[in-house]
Amino acid sequence: MAREEQRALRFDILTLFPEVFGPFLDATMLGIAREKGLAEYHLHNIRDYSRDKHHKVDDRPYGGGPGMVMRCGPVFRCYEAVREMAEPAGRFVMLTPQGRTFDQALAREFSRSDRIILLCGRYEGFDERIREGLPVEEVSIGDFVLSGGEAAAMAVVDATVRLVPGVLGHRDAAASDSFADGLLEHPQYTRPPEFRGMTVPQVLLSGNHAAIARWRRAQATERTRRRRADLLNTQTATTEKNDG
Numbered sequence: 025m026a027r028e029e030q031r032a033l034r035f036d037i038l039t040l041f042p043e044v045f046g047p048f049l050d051a052t053m054l055g056i057a058r059e060k061g062l063a064e065y066h067l068h069n070i071r072d073y074s075r076d077k078h079h080k081v082d083d084r085p086y087g088g089g090p091g092m093v094m095r096c097g098p099v100f101r102c103y104e105a106v107r108e109m110a111e112p113a114g115r116f117v118m119l120t121p122q123g124r125t126f127d128q129a130l131a132r133e134f135s136r137s138d139r140i141i142l143l144c145g146r147y148e149g150f151d152e153r154i155r156e157g158l159p160v161e162e163v164s165i166g167d168f169v170l171s172g173g174e175a176a177a178m179a180v181v182d183a184t185v186r187l188v189p190g191v192l193g194h195r196d197a198a199a200s201d202s203f204a205d206g207l208l209e210h211p212q213y214t215r216p217p218e219f220r221g222m223t224v225p226q227v228l229l230s231g232n233h234a235a236i237a238r239w240r241r242a243q244a245t246e247r248t249r250r251r252r253a254d255l256l257n258t259q260t261a262t263t264e265k266n267d268g
Contacts, residue, residue, distance in 0.1 A: 031138060032064045033188055034114070036106045037177055038099070039144040040081065042067035044174050054182065057191045065181070066109075070094075073101040082147050091148030099143070099154050106141060114139025116160050117180070118150070119173035123162030126180060130163070134180070135187035142180060144173030206255055207248045210240040 037045060049055065049065045057063040071079040075097065082092035107113060115137055124130070134140055143160065154160070165176045185191055213224040227239045248255050 032058075032061055033135065033137060033185065034064050034066065034110060034139040035181055036066045036068060036109070036114075036139070036141040037144065037181075038068050038070055038102050038106065038142065039172075039174055039177070040070055040146050041144075041172070041174055042069050045178070048178050049181070053191060054185055057185050057188065060190060062188050062190050063185045066106075068102055068106050070098050070102045073105065074098040085148065089148075093148055094145060094150050094154070096151045096153050096157070099150070100158065103141070103143070103158055110139065112138050113159075114141055116141045116143070116158065118143045118145070118155070118160040118162045119164070119176040119180070120145060120150070120162050121164045121167070121169070123164040126163050126165045126176075126183070128183070131180075131183040132187055134184040140180075140184070142173075142177045144177050146172040207244040208252060208255070210243040210247065 039045070045065070045067055049058070054063070054065075058065065070081055074081050074095075080095075081098045082094050085091070085093045103116065107116075115134070117140060119142060155162070163176075163180065165179050170176060211225075213228060217224045217229065225239070227235050230236070245256075
């Protein structure tokens, strides 16, 4: 169900390093979204929910092996406390390389939510019982290794908030981004019309909006074909499925 237009999208971020988020959430578009009352961000330190006198949240893995594993207790208690801080329950997202790949479609899904709780991991991963005992959906931002889930959480927040209606200055800004319609973005130009022998395509200077739209679509399609042909294959498959 779509969010009420004036209700802020609430993010609760569960992390061991809440201090890294401050400048990021205050800057540019994310800060503006908060000022407009369209998004709000709440940071929660998982260590605050540890019952160890040293606020320990990790331990060695059973069966041996390198690294440390995040313990169940602090994560369960942190989630349960945060869940009760506001309604609705929202979506509880565990940031992990084992999850569904985060893409523009999922960002759009998230932007229509009322609340998203993000769980940032560290060390060698989570005790498996966190997956079994909590209502998590697992999300990955790509096939590479990070030191923790904080950078992934920032990517999810940024990609999601910019799609909330009213956040971007121009109503068509999000629609023209790369991946918004399954294609990479077309080439962009601004002043001056000539720079070191390189000129702006004449069609963009023509004032013919229909011709400009056709040029941009053709350029986006060709750029996608050359750089990310897999996106065209996905788009074709989706179209055929919808037409079937």
